[in-house]
Amino acid sequence: MSDGRFAYDGLDRVLHEKARLGILSSLVANKDGLKFGELRALCQLTDGNLSRHLDTLHDAGLIEIWKGFEGRRPQTVVRMTSEGRKRFVAYLEELERVIKDALPKASGAAGRAKPLPPGFQPA
Secondary structure, X not given: OOOOOOOOOXXXXXXXXXXXXXXXXXXXXXXXXXXXXXXXXXXXXXXXXHHHHHHHHHHOOOEEEEEEEEOOEEEEEEEEOHHHHHHHHHHHHHHHHHHHHHHHHHHHOOOOOOOOOOOOOOO
């Protein structure tokens, strides 16, 4: 086994957060973007929490935020950038590698590990 095999450097910390993962998954499934309220409902976030995560994603260049009006009502539309889509796909590929490494071993590992050599005791 090579050094760093399980380091998973491709798990981008900006993306690897539950709320931001939900936001980006919602946006990748809706290429034309989503209104702020739709995104809030899909991800079950508060206005403030969603806004904070959108700022982080925007600062990282993963999303674009458009503001305008529908009639007299202000609206915010959020879309994934092409760079965001590329980074998200790379992130998903790395996540898939984690699953391929761990799932077969985790689901097939019934029972306890073999006993340790004499002299070892629980810490």
